[in-house]
Structures are given as structure tokens and as C-alpha cells.
Amino acid sequence: MYSHYVNAGETNPDQYYKNKNIKVTGSVAAVAYGKAPNSCWVTLKTDQGNGANIVCYFGTNVIKGSFTVEIGSHIEITGICMGLTDGRIIFINSLTDDILLEPYDQNIEA
Template identity: 60%
Template sequence: MYSQFISPGEINPEQYYTNKTIKVRGKIADFVYGSAPNSCWISLKTDLDNGANIICYFGNYVIKPGADIEIGMEIAITGTCMGMTNGKITFVGSSTEDIEFIPYDQNIEA
């Protein structure tokens, strides 16, 4: 998907992917547990080996403290693609069954 955004062919990736629910699989490049709504995110490495260019936000959910998550771990994430901005493809409203999440609670520190 990332390669289609940076080198579009016959398909316009902004029209094809944007505002659609998509499942992506990749290796975790970075993550933040989050301490406020929409502050929890996971970035995935792309097949172009140029960094973490798919950023997935988890809305009002945060990674459960102590959850089994580590850099390089392969996971599948489903979310709504918002297109590419500044070289990064953004997903919102993301979810995954590979890592445990909890609802954001302002009384719990991540």
C-alpha cells in the first residue's frame, strides 16, 4: 500500500484507500502507550525499508500497561485510512487482536 502512495500507477491511492477500512500487517517500528484519547499509536515498517510510514491511532483506547508488545513484533491492524501526509499514511479508529487494549481512563496513568 505504501509503495502505491509514493509511486501511483493506474490507481489513485488517495481515492482508492482514503476513508476506507483496511487491514494491514507489518512489523512494529515504534509505539506509544498514550495517556489521553488519540495519543496511543503504533507505527509499522513498510516494505521499502525506509522507516515507519504507517501510523495507526487507537482513538479512546490505550495499550494496556504490561501488554505483550515489542519493536519488530508482527501484527495485523484494522483501521480507517486517512491518506498520506508528510510521507506517512495515517489510520484512525484502529484495532488489533494481537495486543491488549483498555478504554482510556483519565484516572489511570499509562
């Protein structure tokens, strides 16, 4: 997918991916643990050597506090592709069976 965005040629990658529910697999490059909606995400490595990534935001779900995501682990995430922004492909409302998620609870202290 990332290669298609950076080497689009005659086709517009947005017509294939943008605003669609897409499943991606990859190695975890980074994780952000947050306590509020859209404050936690997982970044997956791409096959490009330039540090480009796919950033998957979990929307109103957050990573369960006791769960640890290992850098380098291989996971599968499904989310809505928002296209390429600042060299990264952005997914929103992402879900995965490989990470324990829980709904954001505004009563939990940040």
C-alpha cells in the same frame, strides 16, 4: 499500500484507501504508550527502505499498561486510512487482536 501511494501512476490511491476501514499487517517499528485518547500508536514498517511507515492511532483506546509490544513483532491492525501525510500513511480508530487495548479512562492519572 505504501508503494501505491508513492508510485501512484495513473490511479489515485486515495480513491482506494482513504476513509475506508483497511486491514494491514507488518512488523512493529515503534510504539508510543499514552494515557489519553489518540496518545498511543503503533508504527509499522513498510517495504520501502526510506523509513516510511504506517502509523496506527488507537482513538479512545490505549495500550493496556502491563502489556508490552515488541519491536519487530509481526501484527495485524485494522483502522480507517486517512491517506499519506508527511511520508507516512495514517490510520485512525485502529483495532487489533495482537495488542491488549483498554478504553481510555479519564480518572486514571496520566
